[in-house]
Amino acid sequence: MSKVAFLGGGSFGTALSIMLAKKGISVNIWDRKLSVINDINIKRENIKYLPSITVPAGVTAFTAIENATKDCDIIVLAVPSHAIRDLCKMISPHLKQNQILVSIAKGIEEHSSKRISEVMEEENPNNPIVILSGPSHAEEVALDIPTTVVVTSKRMEYAKIVQDVFMTTKFRVYTNEDIIGVEIGGAVKNIIALAAGVSDGIGYGDNSKAALMTRGMSEIIKIGTKLGGKAETFYGLTGMGDLIVTCTSMHSRNRRAGIMIGKGIPMKQACEDIGMVVEGIKATRAFYELKEKLHISMPITDVLYKVLFENKDPKYGVHELMSRNKKDEV
Template identity: 75%
Template sequence: MCSKIAFLGGGSFGTALSIMLAKKGVLAKIWDRNKDVVDDINIKKENIRYLHGAVIPVGVEAFTDIKEVVQDSEYIVLAVPSHVVRNLCKDIREIVSENQIIISIAKGIEAGSGKRLSQVISEELPNNSVVILSGPSHAEEVAQDIPTTVVVASEKMEYAKKVQDLFMTNKFRVYTNEDIIGVEIGGAVKNIIALAAGVSDGIGYGDNTKAALMTRGMSEIVRIGTKLGGKKETFAGLTGIGDLIVTCTSMHSRNRRAGILIGKGSTAEEATREIGMVVEGIKACKAFYELKEKLGISMPITDVLYKVIFEGKEPKYGVYELMTRDKKGEEY
């Protein structure tokens, strides 16, 4: 295979995917604005800042010139945090061609508008096909060839199948799903629940509490996901319960680690600085809080977490409020 793929953003997951693809013969170019990251990849053969310990193989090169990375690539992966996606698309609008497939690996929605990332990309790059890649896939494990499964979704499934073929290996299994709304919403909201699970850990609560948060959190994912047009069965799959499990239980998870720090008394800003990378759950919490208020959807965990992060509510008192809400049936 001699496909060419561009990764815009030198973060952990994009780097891990480039390593995996290079091993199967794909030529991968990484763009990052940080020259130190680029030099580490090219000279030290390691992304020291974002994926320490993973060896960069032959077939992966990094650049600070975005045009050099984008040109001649068949696929362009937007490997940046969700809040950067629109501006990045604007930056490359004049240098992409219509036949290049855009792949988004971020998990979130746009603050303010509440738009899914595929919608944001399509607004800025209307002539390009967009594919979402999502699922339970920690970068650290993908880079180590630990068996992983993900989902690709698109409004044009022939392009999702092309991406499936491109990424599929004997250690990285890729499924397709026509429900792009469900895939995107599941991947975004689970970050909120993972952050809450981390807060629970930081407070010192146990497995019972985490099981409750994950299960009731799943109800919130389904509630808003179906309201927005997603299919209920999608949330029982890899980008729903699958991603929720891995993000709530692993110390690879930035959201869980940040939540632990918040549960121990750190502010969201202090936790983000300690993690050293974007914590998508914090941004998602604000975006989905605003969206659920607008739509009139009950999301009590999201509601309490928002008040902990943005209004200074004591985490333990937030849990007390959740536990003492009005009685109701489990289906609600």
């Protein structure tokens, strides 16, 4: 039975820790916040990120990252995408070559436009890299609500090891060899979820959200295939599945932040009120820069970028989207 370490005591990392501990797997968690460590070890609860859910005795939290990763077969990087490179640098001196590194972040690195797996490979070239993605709110995973995700890697034998370790009767894990498609689908859907939240905040209805999700999927496929992903991947869990759950659920921090922004609350205040990283904001800037370099039309991303970073009125942004030149859907 594998031993797993989670680096980052946020909501999703904690939820997966709870799930694995219930399966009988020994789990370590490392976090920078001493309060999170003490709450897990003493109160058996992650009060800040996953309140009111018991953390089993099989989960132990650590303040020293080298102690958390020692003797673990799988190390999960459970931090936001912008923190991945620094975390990889931090753990590099403590890694053994046979330890599998798993990322559960969804995004790309700003300015370099590198996918998470590419960042990890640069910093930890001697370790196998696996990406876990899909529609999986932490609040539901922790409560054993049936969930499906996908794992991918350049070396699929390691993705299959992670599949075996994480698979339960309530958490179904698929494999997909299209690592580019899986990573890009999971990243761009955060942009569309943020836009869907803005639409809700303005007061628009189901018609508007259906339009955003459908045309948003078009943008995901357009840039995803341009970068080398397979179109069929985006109709699966990491594209269509993740898009549905993040655009429609109040568990989605991207949607919740978007709702506040749509109501006129400043972006910075919305993020502070959410209390966790809103990946869609960084993704919007990163993919706006990338699509400009690639000369790809992504009108929803365009307008959202202007709303977030150029103070464009959201309603006028919608007007711009709706009044563009007519075109064929396909």
